[in-house]
Amino acid sequence: MEHDNPLDTVYEVNAKLDYEVDDRRIVTILRKQDHWIQRFARKLKLRIPAYRRTTMDDYASFVFLSIDGKRSVQDIGEVLAAQYGEQANPLFERLLVFLNHIEKSERFIVKKAVPHG
Known part of the structure; x- marks a missing residue:
């Protein structure tokens, strides 16, 4: 079921996503490079890393780490505003574009199913 208000949407991190968080709370996404061409190139001793790191x-790290399957976009925006103040503006326009990108294009997050009732 689609939300009428996108600020009510709740996201969770894709369970299949591999990522690391460093001591500064910066997120690095790890994407396995396991295409047959990459595997073949490794057999030829070409230096193809097993993971692509982004x-x-x-x-972005702050927003990503705020996604917990409980907070709505509105909630995330509020903690973002508290952390970054005016630097976050235009707050919800930027936040919605970023969340849409990491959901639709990158598949880092998924919309959490909302129970009917």
Whole structure:
């Protein structure tokens, strides 16, 4: 069921996603490079890393680590505003674009199923 208000949406991190968090709370996404061409290139002793690493910036890491399957987009926006103040503006426009990107394009997060009732 789609939400009428996107600020009520609750996301959770995709269970299949591998990531690391460093001591500064910066998130690095790990994507396994397991295509047959990559495996073949490794057999030829070419230096193809097993994982592609994508490191998020402070803002993206903060948002990503705020996604817990309980907080709504509204809730995440509020903690983001408390952390970053005016730097986060335009707050919800930026937040919604980012969440849409990491859900639809990257598949880092998924919408949490809302129980009917």
